[in-house]
Amino acid sequence: MDVYGIIGNPVEHSLSPPMHEAAFEERGIDAAFVTFEADPDRIGEAFAGAEALGVDGLTVTLPFKGDALEFSEPDDRARRVGAVNTVDFATDPPTGHNYDLSGAVRAFDHHDVSLDGARTVVVGAGGAARALAFGFEEAGAEVAVANRTESKAHALADDVPGASGHGLDDLPDLMADADVVANATSVGLESDESVAPADAWHADQVAFDAVYTPLETRFLRDAADAGAETIDGAWMLLFQGVEAFETWTGVDAPVEAMDDALRERLAE
Ligand code: NAP
Numbered sequence: 001m002d003v004y005g006i007i008g009n010p011v012e013h014s015l016s017p018p019m020h021e022a023a024f025e026e027r028g029i030d031a032a033f034v035t036f037e038a039d040p041d042r043i044g045e046a047f048a049g050a051e052a053l054g055v056d057g058l059t060v061t062l063p064f065k066g067d068a069l070e071f072s073e074p075d076d077r078a079r080r081v082g083a084v085n086t087v088d089f090a091t092d093p094p095t096g097h098n099y100d101l102s103g104a105v106r107a108f109d110h111h112d113v114s115l116d117g118a119r120t121v122v123v124g125a126g127g128a129a130r131a132l133a134f135g136f137e138e139a140g141a142e143v144a145v146a147n148r149t150e151s152k153a154h155a156l157a158d159d160v161p162g163a164s165g166h167g168l169d170d171l172p173d174l175m176a177d178a179d180v181v182a183n184a185t186s187v188g189l190e191s192d193e194s195v196a197p198a199d200a201w202h203a204d205q206v207a208f209d210a211v212y213t214p215l216e217t218r219f220l221r222d223a224a225d226a227g228a229e230t231i232d233g234a235w236m237l238l239f240q241g242v243e244a245f246e247t248w249t250g251v252d253a254p255v256e257a258m259d260d261a262l263r264e265r266l267a268e
Helices: 016-027 040-053 076-081 099-110 127-138 150-159 168-176 218-225 234-249 255-267
Strands: 002-008 031-037 057-060 086-088 095-097 119-123 142-147 164-167 180-183 206-209 229-231
Touching: 002 016, 002 040, 016 031, 016 234, 016 255, 057 234, 076 095, 076 099, 076 127, 086 234, 095 234, 099 127, 099 206, 099 234, 119 127, 119 168, 127 142, 127 150, 127 180, 142 150, 142 168, 150 164, 164 168, 206 218, 218 229, 234 255
Parallel strands: 002 031, 002 057, 119 142, 119 180, 142 164, 180 206, 206 229
Antiparallel strands: 057 086, 086 095
16 A cells, blocks of 8 residues: 655644545555644654655645755755645655645646736735745746735745735735736635735736635635636645646546545535
8 A cells, every 4th residue: 555645733634635535546546645743843753754664755734845845855846936845755865846836827727827928916925925926937927926024025026037026005006907816825714804905806807815714715705706717725725736646646636536525625
């Protein structure tokens, strides 16, 4: 039996187990998916232990995405973003990937939204914002980063070729000209708030929210009310899982079965 898992802290509410278990079942792969709540003070031992025990692959979540850079050989994207969210132990040394980036881009592809030449606004400057900003830039978009702590927006924009950094005061003006507006802050997580002013949305615009609890955030509701297209955060989560599954197993992921499992769990 193959063994995969997610390493994080806390990790008990992770949606990765049902999503990957559904994929293994659908593809007839004999594998287990385990949650590993690692001690942050012993994270190096945890990665070394997983490798020594023959764990085949790990999804890495907070707060270990930066640590995983040290304990794997990061690919170019993971190195650029400065975070690893998937480790593949089939290689020696284990390879680190950032599928938050490619998963987000794939979510847009899945909705037939082209990022090439699009004017995008990423709200936030933390880990999710980094993945989105690099992903959008890689897909050919123009990127503006707006964040509550403006200095962090500038720091991120300095890392992303051609990007600009802003405070949240600039958001209405940025949104007026944007094709895509993405929330990568934690605003709206388990609360009915939006980081974007409701009257700044317009039709002919795409709203993406990294937050997926709830699935229908205030940010997305306001956008939809203005006639904009919406993409919820479960799509990014789904496609990072799809990319991890395909790397680990070399098999095409059963996207629909994974999506069903994810959304079933989110509806509970
Ligand atoms: P993070 O690194 O802690 O960054 C949090 C961001 O939110 C920062 O930019 C912070 O601004 C901003 N923020 C927090 N409270 C705010 C407020 N009241 N008003 C304005 N801005 C505020 O977190 P993260 O890892 O990037 O995660 C951000 C969100 O994305 C979380 O909800 C997470 O669950 C979600 N996420 C989803 C996926 C997915 O697959 N869908 C993947 C990763 C993360 P400051 O810099 O000013 O503090």
